[in-house]
Amino acid sequence: MNIFMRFYHRLASPRHFYQIAGQWIPWLGAISLILLAWGLYEGLLVAPTDYQQGESYRIIFIHVPAAWMSMFIYLIMAIAGAINLVWRMKMAEVVLVSSAPIGAVFAFLALVTGSLWGKPMWGTWWVWDARLTSELFLLFLYLGIIALHGAIEDKRTAGRAVSILALVGVINLPIIHFSVEWWNTLHQGSTVSVMGGSKMDSRMLRPLLIMSFAFKFYYGMILFMRARNEVLDRERNTSWVRQIAEGKAS
């Protein structure tokens, strides 16, 4: 068995996942904190004023990384859902369930910061254009997944149900992304693209990318923290969890 497969199988075992994740959490947190500090410094102090929107555009350094995270986390959840449905892998279910509240928070943050940006620039807190509406739908998908998982008693059934919902909702991701191209929207088009140049000064683009990496590591840390709790809860009757509980409590 090669190293990758061994690593995969170790992570697939709840007990080993608990250990490995526990070792990773401080590192993920430290990297995220350093990137956050660097990104905030660059975004608030180094990045120049925008020619059109003045200082208000600095909301972008929260808004855009949060919106990206809300889509990125959903994609992770849909992939975990597919893995769970096909391979019945317990850890995929744990990743899906643990990610949902984090994704919901980022979707909410993207919507509220967008609103706080829209009021001074567009002149309104909210419009029902395709971009804003599809992002709101994403928040509702997250809330639906959380609610559905809470509503079903049996963990395995609940896991399968949310896997299907996560997978069905993945259609919304391309709709969010292309909404500004397919329809007339009040929201502007994409500034940053993987292919081809970004329509942004490099001193503004740098903090945006740093912040988005900071958010990614932050997500990794919170995901591991939540997943460890989920594992503890599910394995509460095994001897290794009992040992942890005894060590801490007696």
Add this chain to the structure above:
Amino acid sequence: MSEFLHMGGYAFYVWTSYGLAFVLMLVLFVSPMIEKKRLIAGIARKLRRERREK
């Protein structure tokens, strides 16, 4: 410094955004720590009860 805080007149919108992000990310960080304490305490309580019943 005060010019920096003023954000060209958009202080309310900019700082509310950053403040909200900070608060939400802090809540997301603290809540699993509390949850873990609660979980482990619950499991330990159950273990003690089992031992007493033996």
Add this chain to the structure above:
Amino acid sequence: MTPIRKKRLMLVGLMVGAVGIAAALALTAFNDNLMYFYSPAEISAGEAPSGHPIRVGGLVVEHSVNRQDDGLTVAFDLTDNNKTIKVNYTGILPDLFREGQGIVALGSLNDKNVFVASEVLAKHDENYMPPEVADALKTAHNDGIAQQAARSLAQ
């Protein structure tokens, strides 16, 4: 991969495919409702629905903005670089409203073919740069136009 997993994988693929097709059909059917605004060309061609307020989006024509003495009423021309319509609006304008700016107005055409708006929102573009870069670009753009004009005159 075991046959049962292969079957499950196919079912998952089918499910996503089916939902994708359903979404595509639904979005195509409601395409008009998903458009946040119409362009002046579409409105002059009569493609916008009448009877209820609609939104029109375009650029504010340079030197067309006329403010009344009350400071709240404003008249300007809106263009999509194809057709232009006149807009009247009374109320508070967003900070970004200025000549050359993209805006979206909600209202309806009156009998004189003037668009009477009850709400004006600014639509900014996806470019972000410091003012000096914007000035440099504008100068370069104007130089380009001047050079083009000079060239066409010379021909």
